[in-house]
Amino acid sequence: MNSALVPLPIVVPLFAAALTVIFGRSLLAQRVIALGALSSTVAVSVALLVQADRDDVVKMDAGGWAAPLGITYVVDRLSGMMLVTSSLMLLIVLIYAIGQRGVEDRHVGFEPIYLVLAAGVSASFITGDMFNLFVAFEMMLAASYVLLTLGGRRDQIRSGMTYVVISLVASALFITALALLYASTGTVNMADLAERIPALSPNVRTGFSLLLILVFGIKAGLFPLFFWLPDSYPTAPGPVTAIFAGLLTKVGVYAIIRTQTLLFPPESQQGTALLIMGGLTMVVGVLGALAQDDLKRLLSFHIVGQIGYMIFGLGLFTVAGISAVVFYIVQTILVKTNLFLVAGLIDRHFGTSRISRVGGVVRSAPIIACFFAVPALSLAGLPPSSGFAGKFALLDAGVESTQWVIVSVALVVSLLTLFSMTKIWAGVFWGDAESATARDEGRTNGGPSLMVLATGLTVALSIAFVVFAGPVYELAERAGNDLADPTAYIDAVLGGG
Amino acid sequence: MSVMLAFTAAVLFGLGTWLLLQRRLTRIIIGISLIGHGTNILLITSGGGGGIPPVIGKGDPADFSDPLPQALALTAIVITFGVTAFLLAMAYRSWQLTHDDVVADDLEDRLITAQQRVDSDVADVEAAEQGHPTDSAGDDER
Numbered sequence: 298m299n300s301a302l303v304p305l306p307i308v309v310p311l312f313a314a315a316l317t318v319i320f321g322r323s324l325l326a327q328r329v330i331a332l333g334a335l336s337s338t339v340a341v342s343v344a345l346l347v348q349a350d351r352d353d354v355v356k357m358d359a360g361g362w363a364a365p366l367g368i369t370y371v372v373d374r375l376s377g378m379m380l381v382t383s384s385l386m387l388l389i390v391l392i393y394a395i396g397q398r399g400v401e402d403r404h405v406g407f408e409p410i411y412l413v414l415a416a417g418v419s420a421s422f423i424t425g426d427m428f429n430l431f432v433a434f435e436m437m438l439a440a441s442y443v444l445l446t447l448g449g450r451r452d453q454i455r456s457g458m459t460y461v462v463i464s465l466v467a468s469a470l471f472i473t474a475l476a477l478l479y480a481s482t483g484t485v486n487m488a489d490l491a492e493r494i495p496a497l498s499p500n501v502r503t504g505f506s507l508l509l510i511l512v513f514g515i516k517a518g519l520f521p522l523f524f525w526l527p528d529s530y531p532t533a534p535g536p537v538t539a540i541f542a543g544l545l546t547k548v549g550v551y552a553i554i555r556t557q558t559l560l561f562p563p564e565s566q567q568g569t570a571l572l573i574m575g576g577l578t579m580v581v582g583v584l585g586a587l588a589q590d591d592l593k594r595l596l597s598f599h600i601v602g603q604i605g606y607m608i609f610g611l612g613l614f615t616v617a618g619i620s621a622v623v624f625y626i627v628q629t630i631l632v633k634t635n636l637f638l639v640a641g642l643i644d645r646h647f648g649t650s651r652i653s654r655v656g657g658v659v660r661s662a663p664i665i666a667c668f669f670a671v672p673a674l675s676l677a678g679l680p681p682s683s684g685f686a687g688k689f690a691l692l693d694a695g696v697e698s699t700q701w702v703i704v705s706v707a708l709v710v711s712l713l714t715l716f717s718m719t720k721i722w723a724g725v726f727w728g729d730a731e732s733a734t735a736r737d738e739g740r741t742n743g744g745p746s747l748m749v750l751a752t753g754l755t756v757a758l759s760i761a762f763v764v765f766a767g768p769v770y771e772l773a774e775r776a777g778n779d780l781a782d783p784t785a786y787i788d789a790v791l792g793g794g
Numbered sequence: 795m796s797v798m799l800a801f802t803a804a805v806l807f808g809l810g811t812w813l814l815l816q817r818r819l820t821r822i823i824i825g826i827s828l829i830g831h832g833t834n835i836l837l838i839t840s841g842g843g844g845g846i847p848p849v850i851g852k853g854d855p856a857d858f859s860d861p862l863p864q865a866l867a868l869t870a871i872v873i874t875f876g877v878t879a880f881l882l883a884m885a886y887r888s889w890q891l892t893h894d895d896v897v898a899d900d901l902e903d904r905l906i907t908a909q910q911r912v913d914s915d916v917a918d919v920e921a922a923e924q925g926h927p928t929d930s931a932g933d934d935e936r
Contacts, residue, residue, distance in 0.1 A: 428866055435873045442880060451891045454884055458819065458897060461881060465826050466814070472833040472870055479863060480840035 303357040303370045305341045306419035314412035327408040335388040342384045346377030354789035364791045365489045371425035374776035379422045386634045387415045389751050394536035396747025414440035421548045427485040444537045452532045460529035467515035474508045488790035495562045502565040509556045517549030520578035523601045531593035535641025543634035558780040571612030579605030579710040586717045592640050592650040610691045613698045620777025621690035628683040635672040635755040656728035666726045677715035683762045799839045806832030819885040819895040830874035837867040
């Protein structure tokens with residue numbers, strides 16, 4: 298079904314980005330425009346998800362050119378869910394950033410760049426065209442380079458350099474993959490590719506499949522391509538790290554899911570390779586996290602670990618596995634954003650995020666402790682948190698496919714995650730502050746009210762997610778069915794309907 | 795023609811990769827640009843051989859060269875251009891801060907290495923680091 302709403306999650310933030318540049322002299326005007334644009338993006342995304350759930354697939358051909366020739370924007374259930382989650386997180390983190398009043402957040406370039414990032418993320422989820430996916434990635438990454446280095450501090454420049462260079466290498470590989478795909482099939486439209494790729498020889502298909510996993514694996518932080526991630530994310534200001542942690546790697550995972558399920562026939566899907574990579578990603582992520590002393594860096598390693606779980610679910614290539622991943626991604630975005638927002642609050646409270654230097658948060662700011670407890674339990678996967686539902690679904694799918702090795706690895710990693718969360722809890726929330734004392738002594742509300750409000754919103758969303766886990770899981774299951782059998786997607790894009 | 799282009803792309807990729815692995819930022823940036831050129835040549839080649847300009851009414855559509863890869867390459871060139879400009883700005887900022895264009899080591903990595911040696915006293919290590927914030931010796935493994 299056609300809908301004029303489809304391109305709005307890209308167009309609205311981009312247009313607003315231009316407006317915020319024009320109104321660059323007034324910080325207030327910039328903030329009003331940015332908040333308005335992101336709120337309307339949330340509304341549009343919800344409308345799109347409702348439509349997509351009703352009609353399976355909603356699409357729009359840019360400029361009225363039909364599918365293989367023109368650029369198609371497509372929203373199916375997976376894209377819809379990702380859009381709603383990402384736009385909500387972008388809005389909440391913007392509120393947090395406005396409350397933070399740090400150097401970077403007051404920078405005249407912050408709002409425009411942040412909106413471009415929002416447009417890039419939405420575009421990655423909506424596009425039905427491989428080259429457009431490349432452009433969307435570049436839009437998102439270029440914005441993230443700037444956000445990461447906006448402060449121009451030495452550590453930001455150092456880690457930003459690593460981040461930019463590794464992203465550029467991935468982009469170069471992406472263009473290479475595109476050129477080879479175009480040379481062998483004569484199209485870059487995803488639905489059209491899905492019809493033409495089965496005609497290629499199996500070896501060429503395997504090559505493409507692996508090349509695309511490599512390209513998106515770098516963006517997603519998959520083992521052994523994750524090394525840049527814990528290095529660069531922690532140096533950005535709090536809200537920026539939160540949005541990077543919540544969204545950017547997940548866009549990579551989304552691209553892996555989309556390309557693997559849509560483009561490649563079952564016999565050239567890299568199930569075993571993905572399972573091995575997923576397992577190693579989990580192990581490396583959690584072991585890396587255990588060795589860290591800095592809170593943000595520790596949590597960055599956990600991002601890597603979580604990616605492993607998603608890739609494990611995808612690697613099963615069963616309906617149950619893919620549905621579980623869809624559910625898991627949504628809850629991880631919530632949890633990760635939440636944890637990094639709390640880390641930002643702690644950083645602000647003490648002026649450092651070293652676990653060995655902070656302590657006693659339970660007494661000095663009990664609300665931060667509450668906000669940390671909910672996502673931390675989720676990350677470790679203890680019932681009744683949303684993480685438990687996600688991990689249970691994943692493990693259930695793993696047992697169903699009798700992949701015992703990866704299931705046991707996932708269980709052990711969960712246990713280690715719990716250990717690492719208790720380490721944070723004991724160090725930061727109990728314990729005594731050794732050398733750093735709370736900056737704003739006597740203030741027990743945990744920080745500026747907008748920051749606390751935004752963090753509270755993510756916590757509320759996590760709790761709501763547990764309460765409505767049933768309906769969300771059913772939606773994820775329908776999305777999983779779509780992905781396992783993409784004929785509806787292909788017909789909708791190519792059928793011109 | 796096509797073999798020549800493929801060879802050129804391969805050479806650009808090879809040189810670019812080699813430069814990318816150096817420790818100097820300027821070399822890394824040149825390496826990135828070379829790889830970018832290599833991918834653009836690959837994109838152009840993916841459209842098949844040359845032909846007459848693809849303008850309707852100029853001739854038989856069967857003789858047209860494929861316009862799509864050219865459009866894609868143009869987009870890719872613009873993006874590479876923008877990002878290279880940003881990289882240069884970052885390299886300049888890095889030079890302003892450190893007066894050197896060598897990639898600096900990661901503090902946290904060195905902290906962890908140091909922690910193995912001096913297991914208990916993190917504070918000493920940090921004090922030592924503040925003395926030499928950029929270690930350009932270049933032998934530390936990352």
